[in-house]
Amino acid sequence: MPGWTVIHVVETGSTNDDLFALATRQAARDRTVVVADHQSAGRGRLDRRWDAPAGKNLLCSILLDAGNRPQMAQHIVALALIEAAQEVAGVDLALKWPNDVVRVADGGSWSKAAGMLSVLVPDVGVIVGIGVNIGWAPEGGARIVTTDGRDDIAPLTMLSKLLSQIDRLRIMDDVAIIDVYRTALDTIGRRVRVEMSGDQMLEGRAIGVNDDGELIVLEACAMSHTVGVGDVIHLRDG
Ligand code: BT5
Numbered sequence: 001m002p003g004w005t006v007i008h009v010v011e012t013g014s015t016n017d018d019l020f021a022l023a024t025r026q027a028a029r030d031r032t033v034v035v036a037d038h039q040s041a042g043r044g045r046l047d048r049r050w051d052a053p054a055g056k057n058l059l060c061s062i063l064l065d066a067g068n069r070p071q072m073a074q075h076i077v078a079l080a081l082i083e084a085a086q087e088v089a090g091v092d093l094a095l096k097w098p099n100d101v102v103r104v105a106d107g108g109s110w111s112k113a114a115g116m117l118s119v120l121v122p123d124v125g126v127i128v129g130i131g132v133n134i135g136w137a138p139e140g141g142a143r144i145v146t147t148d149g150r151d152d153i154a155p156l157t158m159l160s161k162l163l164s165q166i167d168r169l170r171i172m173d174d175v176a177i178i179d180v181y182r183t184a185l186d187t188i189g190r191r192v193r194v195e196m197s198g199d200q201m202l203e204g205r206a207i208g209v210n211d212d213g214e215l216i217v218l219e220a221c222a223m224s225h226t227v228g229v230g231d232v233i234h235l236r237d238g
Contacts, residue, residue: 001159001160001163001164003031003167004031004032004033004163005028005031005032005033006032006033006035006159006163007022007032007033007034007035008035008036008156009034009035009036009037010036010037010038011036011037011038011039011040011054012034012036012038012039012040013039013040013041014039014041014042014043014129015034015035015036015039015059015060015061015129016043016061016117016119016127016129017041017043018034018036018061019032019033019034019061019063019127019129020119020121020127022034023063023121023124023125023127024121024124026124028063028124029063029065029124029125030063030064030065030125031062031063031064031163032062032063033060033061033062033063033159033163034060034061035058035059035060035061035155035156035159036059036060037054037055037059037155038052038053038054038055038059039052039059042059042131043117043129044115044117045115045117050115050117050131051138052131052133052136053135053136055135055155056134056135056136056155057131057132057133057134057135057136057155058130058131058132058134058155058156058158058159058162059131059132059155060129060130060159061127061128061129061130062077062127062128062129062130062163062166063121063124063125063126063127064076064077064125064126064128064166064170065124065125066125066126069174070118070120070125070126071098071212071213072174072177072213073118073125073126073128074098074099074116074118074126074128075099075177075178075181075213076166076169076170076177077099077116077128077130077162077166078095078099078101078114078116078181078184079095079165079169079177079180079181079184080162080163080165080166080168080169081093081101081114081130081132081162081165082094082095082101082184083161083165083168083169084158084161084162084165085101085113085144085158087161087165088144088146088153088157088158088161089144089145089146089147089150089153090146090147091103091144091145091146091147093113093114093144094110094184094185094186095181095184095185095186095187096110096112096185096186096187096232096234097185097187097206097209097215097232098213098215098229099116100112100114100115100116101113101114101115101116101132102142102186103142104186108190108234109234110186110234111137111140111141111142112133112137112140112141112142113132113133113137113141113142113143113144114130114131114132114133115130115131116128116129116130116131117129117130130162132144132155132158132162134151134153134155134158135151135152144158174211175211178209178211178213181209181213182208182209185209186234187206187215187232187234188206188207188208188209189205189206189207190205190206190234190235190237191203191204191205191206191234191235191236191237192204192205192206192215192217192232192233192234192235193232193233193235194215194217194227194230194231194232194233195230195231195232195233196227196229196230197229197230202217202219202225202227202230203219203220203235204217204218204219204220204225205217205218206232207224210226212228214226214227214228215227215230215232
C-alpha cells in the first residue's frame, strides 16, 4: 500500500481510540491506518457498540488530512468501500444517508454491511473508523460475500483495495465527489423517518442532498428541511 502507514494489531479496545491517541501527540499523519483483528470495545455512534468476532471482519481507522471539509473524508471512505467491494467480490452496495454502506434487497429493504464513525483531530485531520462485515454479521446485518458465494475474503485484502480507491477518489474535487455520493445514495427518493438529537423526529420524502452533504427532506405538508446529523429509517411507500 504505497504511501500509507499501516499499523496492524491483533487485539485492541478500539482502533479509533488508538489512532486518536497517536494523532493528538503528532505520531500519526495523513494516510495512517490502524487495523485490528479484534476490538474488545468497538465503538458505534452515540455510544453504541460495533461488534465483530476476531479475524472475521475489517476493523480499521484511517487518518486523512481533509482540509476544511471533514465530512468529505467520510464520503470518500464510504464511496471507496463501495468500489472496493465491487472490485473484490463483484457485489453492488449502496449508501444509506449519511454513510452507512448497505445491501439493498429487491423490495428496497436494506441491511448494513459497514458502519463508519468519524472523529475530528484539530490541526491534524479526520479519523474515519470503518467496520466492514466480511466473515460475520449480526442478525439483520449484511456481509460482503462474493457473487459465487465465497466469504473468505481476507480483511487485509479488502483494506488494500479500500486504500487504493481512497487515493483514486481523493484527487477529485468536492463537487465531483458530492455528485458520486448522490448517485450512490439509496436514500434519495425514499420515504424516511429521521431521528435527530433530543428526541426530534421528521417524516417525509428524501429529495436530495445539498453541496454540504445535508439531507433534504420534504414533509407531506410541503415544508422542506435540511438535516445535518441524524439516523435515517427508510419507510415503506404509502
Ligand atoms: C456505526 O455506528 O455504524 C459506526 C461503526 C464504526 C465501527 C468502526 S470499527 C473500526 C473503528 N473503531 C471503532 O471503535 N469503531 C470504528 P452506528 O450507526 O451507531 O451503528 C451501531 C449499531 O449497529 C449497533 O447499535 C448495532 O445495532 C449495530 N451493529 C453492531 N455491530 C454491527 C455489525 N458488525 N454490523 C452491522 N450492524 C452492527
